[in-house]
Amino acid sequence: MAAIEHRTPDRVPTDYWAHKPVTERLCAALGVDDYESMLTALGVDIRDVRNRITYTGPPEHFLPDGRQCDMWGVPLNPGGTYASSVTRTPLSRATTVAEIDAHTPFPNPDWWDYSVIPAQLEGKEDWVVRGGSYEEFAAFKFLRGVEQGYLDLAMHPEIVHYCMDNLCRLRCEDARRIYEQIPGKVIWTWVAEDVGSQEGLMISLAHIKEFLAPYMRRMADVVHEGGAYAFHHSDGCGRDALPTMIEQVGIDVLEPVQWRCPGMERETLKELFGEDIAFMGGMDNQITLVRGTIEEIKQEVEDNIRILGAGGGYLLGPCHNIQIVTAPEKVVAMYDHAYECGRMA
Numbered sequence: 001m002a003a004i005e006h007r008t009p010d011r012v013p014t015d016y017w018a019h020k021p022v023t024e025r026l027c028a029a030l031g032v033d034d035y036e037s038m039l040t041a042l043g044v045d046i047r048d049v050r051n052r053i054t055y056t057g058p059p060e061h062f063l064p065d066g067r068q069c070d071m072w073g074v075p076l077n078p079g080g081t082y083a084s085s086v087t088r089t090p091l092s093r094a095t096t097v098a099e100i101d102a103h104t105p106f107p108n109p110d111w112w113d114y115s116v117i118p119a120q121l122e123g124k125e126d127w128v129v130r131g132g133s134y135e136e137f138a139a140f141k142f143l144r145g146v147e148q149g150y151l152d153l154a155m156h157p158e159i160v161h162y163c164m165d166n167l168c169r170l171r172c173e174d175a176r177r178i179y180e181q182i183p184g185k186v187i188w189t190w191v192a193e194d195v196g197s198q199e200g201l202m203i204s205l206a207h208i209k210e211f212l213a214p215y216m217r218r219m220a221d222v223v224h225e226g227g228a229y230a231f232h233h234s235d236g237c238g239r240d241a242l243p244t245m246i247e248q249v250g251i252d253v254l255e256p257v258q259w260r261c262p263g264m265e266r267e268t269l270k271e272l273f274g275e276d277i278a279f280m281g282g283m284d285n286q287i288t289l290v291r292g293t294i295e296e297i298k299q300e301v302e303d304n305i306r307i308l309g310a311g312g313g314y315l316l317g318p319c320h321n322i323q324i325v326t327a328p329e330k331v332v333a334m335y336d337h338a339y340e341c342g343r344m345a
Helices: 020-030 035-042 097-102 114-120 136-144 146-155 157-181 205-225 239-249 266-273 294-307 328-341
Strands: 046-048 128-130 186-190 229-233 253-255 278-283 314-318
Touching: 020 035, 020 328, 035 328, 097 157, 114 157, 136 146, 136 157, 136 205, 146 157, 157 186, 157 205, 205 229, 205 239, 229 239, 239 266, 266 278, 266 294, 278 294, 294 314, 294 328
Parallel strands: 046 128, 128 186, 186 229, 229 253, 253 278, 278 314
Antiparallel strands: none
């Protein structure tokens, strides 16, 4: 809380996210049997309840070729890691809102059982709790297809707004129900949209302001009403969108700070936006955590704390999911050094 509120914490907080094979190798290297024990061994501060609600909605269905689908009719990919590996986008051929509306109905919050959440916090009442999430333009692109989703911004704006309104409504209600189950416990809720590539914005700032920001603002308002903070995830170089995210959306934290991208230099971000938002991430997993030495990883930990953590406002973590090409000893070194040298007061 001290870091998010720009006060100097006793030590820099840490978060963890990685591919499942990385977690499995870390558990083996640390001699622990489960994910929770691994987080404890690394000194990670966050616990997540968003993905642990129970689905009770309509049964899953199958395509003629036997592939199992999710509630949208998007095929599940048991051998894949990212949802972007799906090969069927159920709304891609629609050209009108009426055609969208005639497809599988938008999910209903009643399709999930939220009563399972309180038990997940037993014995962890003092942990930082993450609950609720939003990244609905990404969801829209999976329904329409990535290429068509971007084309829709210019060709079918009414379809974009119709889908975004329905998707946003679901996510807002999802967050409210999580907050209701554990009042005052959720500190962190995702309000994400990936707008940055490695070199700049993927879509125009005008499109961001028209099609993304208003719905993100609705979600951020729900987050703040629930007593939580809006953590904004956007990969890559999203600097040009940051004023919009701060002023129009109302984000509290920027993650993951891919500082090697042009315009995302840590010193610049801290100088321009450090009074308005906190920063999370900063540990580069394209170069440093992959090809860097242990000493280079430790140096980056120190640099991040010195630059992004000056006066508070920094939570240390990777710039994205840690990949299988990162050795377990490098991950352990990152968290151990953050704990050792991250004491701020």
